[in-house]
Every structure is written in C-alpha cells, then in structure tokens.
Amino acid sequence: MASERKGAAKRPPAAVGDVYERLTIIEFLDRRQSRRGEWIPWVLVECSCEKRTRKEIRLSSLRSGNTRSCGCLASETTRARTTTHGDHKTRLYGVWASMKYRCKNTTHRHAHRYSLKGVTVCDEWQDFVTFRDWALASDYMDGKEIDRIDNNLGYSPDNCRWVTKLENLDNRAKYLPADLEEWLHDHARRTDSSPYEVIKEALEAYLGVSRTGT
C-alpha cells in the first residue's frame, strides 16, 4: 500500500475542474470506505454530453480511465455496432414498415388502393438495409414521403421517388381560394385519399399522362 501511495504522489493532485474525457470534476466528496476498509476519495462529476448527467464516482476510477462518461460513450459504441437495431427508431424505418404493411394487410383502411389492388413491395426491398441504401442514395430526408411514379405499379427502385411531405402540400393548400380548397379536401375525404393524391391525379388526368420521373 505504501508503494501505491508513492506512485500516486508523483501525479499532480486532482482538482475541481479537471477533465477526464467527458467527465469534469465538480466537487470533492467525503471519503468512503472501500470493501477492503480503506477510506478512498470520491468525487462528483458532470458529463459533457447533452444530458449533463452528474454522478458520484471513485476518484481512482476517474484517474485510471476506467470511467470516462456517464455511460453515454458505451451506449454510443453499442449503437454504432448494431446499426440495424438503432434503425428501428428512425423515421425511414417507419416509412419502410408502413409501406410493407399497406401492401400486405387486407383490412388496412386504404387496402383498396394497395393490397387489394395487387400493389406489392419488390423482393429486394423486403430487406430494410437495401431499402435504406436506396433511400439515402436518392435524396431521402426526414419530412419526405415515398411516391410511386406509376400508381399501377408497385414499390421498387425504378418506380419510386421522394416527394415533399403531404402536410407541406396540405399547408400550401391553405393558400388556395377557399372554394377550391374546400373541394380538394372534400374530394380527398370522399375518395379516402389525401389532398396530395387528389392534386397528383388531377394533374395527371389533365396532362393525359403519368409523369415519368422528371
């Protein structure tokens, strides 16, 4: 034990404000007795992560590098390692899951436009990672919705693109003349559709073609 003390004495003493990776010493606490009966120093530290977690730890575990964060470092490492798992919480995962659900479930309230119409998700997109890679390579961002270019065909890389979220279009519809806006929403309700799809279908009918990708 004496040699340990000598070794420790060579290092400058710890002080309030010292930073060890993400942890900063906020305060020195009373010594606490270890299981071996020694009275060892404890400190209050604050983590530099968003949560700014404060916790009480042994000064020795801070100085040895055993404890380097409030726990956030470890969970970040875990998350990075199991990317697919972390993806479950992303919006893109939700887009993928609901696309598959619409095409499979026959009691979905829009079933007549998807599963009952024979709209399917292509084989390669049964795999989320493949879908995600396509999405990220084709300008996906939060707030965009997946759109089939030709409504008679299913979900596949060559028939899909990302469009501005329905709500954005909905918001824009507020600047339409009142009677037109009313008609648009009425029609969407009657056809169990959305203002976006009404506009899209109306435009396609007007142009006489299904637009192709441009």
Ligand SMILES: [Zn+2]
């Ligand atoms: Zn932290």
